[in-house]
Amino acid sequence: MSEDTKITNIGEFGLINSLTEGLVLQHTSTVKGVGDDAAVLKFDNQFVVVTTDMLTEGIHFNLMYTPLKHLGYKAVISNLSDIYAMNGTATQIVVSMAISKKFTNEWIEELYSGIRLACEKYKVDLVGGDITSSLTGLNLSITALGTVDDKKITYRSGAGENDLICVSGDLGAAYMGLQLLEREKKVFQDNPDVQPDMEGHDYVLERQLKPEARKDIVEKLSELNILPTSMIDISDGLSSEILHICNQSGLGCKIYADKIPIDGETGLMAQEFNMEPIVAALHGGEDYELLFTAKISDFDTLSQQEGIHIIGYMAAKDEGYYLIPGQGSPIELKAQGWDGFREEEA
């Protein structure tokens, strides 16, 4: 067994590549299989996007500081975010969960109340699921479906050279929220009498515990008549996501450090933790913002939009993948985003 390859050595993406290599698609209704935010299917003349995400206790969430309602909400959001990243409209979800015996009906109802709240807010129908037991821990798996106009599907592979790189909202806050929760958990474990010190950190906590999916950005771009050339949602950190777009579009990129949007509270939190805010923005996960590329002819319109930030441009492949700091030499971008298999995060 020691000769077998540990998954940590190859990572999730390497593993998925190896497992899905050479898959032959048999149905004409399958337009695009594995490899983007969602699969694209075609039923009659309607293009449908499908995505699935699994959250496991102890890996993606800690029930010590994640309220069940928030967990349910976030589990839906992380799936809807993938639908929006395809430029789609989320329409239905199915929810599967495995729960251990410690869970009571009331706990599950709490979890479901978050799922239902997200469904109501994003106008998505909960149409099915499976509830079963587990020996230990909670496991939550959601599959989301959506519709998309076939002329407007945004694959990761569509970026062109010199296209603008844009992100919505701000980055790194969800990661700093997680750091704060982890710190206060440790303080509490060491001394249960000490009250957690969360004051003034509402924003980073909300970004971690109750994130939103950027349906509004997809709608805004549509109103502005701007069709992104590629799009992906930021669940694993900016650095990892832009590299997906680069790899699948066969291009390089240049990103300007001082253009990356970071909220003031994220900056202060990072300072408290003695880390550079940009590290949280580049490598922190779970922001669920949209990262997209657009034609340079859309520059004027995009640069005037609140909540959309132009942070760089797509370069030729041989120019590599670089972050350009305010001062000093360009830094090569690497995928160090959140990965459930990596061991360095205790």
Next chain:
Amino acid sequence: MSEDTKITNIGEFGLINSLTEGLVLQHTSTVKGVGDDAAVLKFDNQFVVVTTDMLTEGIHFNLMYTPLKHLGYKAVISNLSDIYAMNGTATQIVVSMAISKKFTNEWIEELYSGIRLACEKYKVDLVGGDITSSLTGLNLSITALGTVDDKKITYRSGAGENDLICVSGDLGAAYMGLQLLEREKKVFQDNPDVQPDMEGHDYVLERQLKPEARKDIVEKLSELNILPTSMIDISDGLSSEILHICNQSGLGCKIYADKIPIDGETGLMAQEFNMEPIVAALHGGEDYELLFTAKISDFDTLSQQEGIHIIGYMAAKDEGYYLIPGQGSPIELKAQGWDGFREEEA
């Protein structure tokens, strides 16, 4: 916490009912939500069925005697079975899994080889998924999609009074296979030098470890121009499944014990375990056969089909739900099928 309701007291179906009560469906593309083998959606003019199932280590399978390839195969089968139970054609699946650190790449590839084998055999496209880690145990969640002719959708609710009740194949074998595996596991644990005694039990073992979904029955019924009035797949035992049809169709039923198809090997195995074979057929799960109702005018055609058995008929609701034994008084049918939450099975 002691005031909260334990899930074992209400069961999976009660819980799902309570969680999904009052759900408002917002999309015209949602034709039928929670409550059947699969949800029914409509994209353009194509009706699409969607179903999801989760398997957890220690509850649905034991890796001590379940080869990973078989597990992958079975996980796909259990989903496809739900699509066929809607009278649909399975077209795509997405696969999510959470795996603990003990899993190597080679193990996962073994699991995937079973998933891919089932996809090839049933002509289904694997179009997406998620692989993540878990603290302990393997968790596998699959969502399957299929297409269905809207005039041929078979809901659980469509049975009429006096309709014939039919099942495909034979019942109880998967359950007896499980009993055998559990027995040999205990023998092995008590004395690792004793070789497991599996000889002559190929059929029940195969039914447990590598079940098939009855795509062929759906195709045969279509060729025969027989449209079932209702259909469900038998994953929780005949007794539990016929009660779903009764409840959703607002009817009762009469099932003749000596008409229930039980393979000879299942009978011998039951004898070895000192149990009545019919108990395995009524309450044993995981056979993945189809249970359907049909018009009495189809009697002649159905009674001539190999692999299809007419076992009873739908009665008025006030006649109740009864098993008619060869001798003695009718026995009321109860849902004692496999339920992941029930505690009596160690």
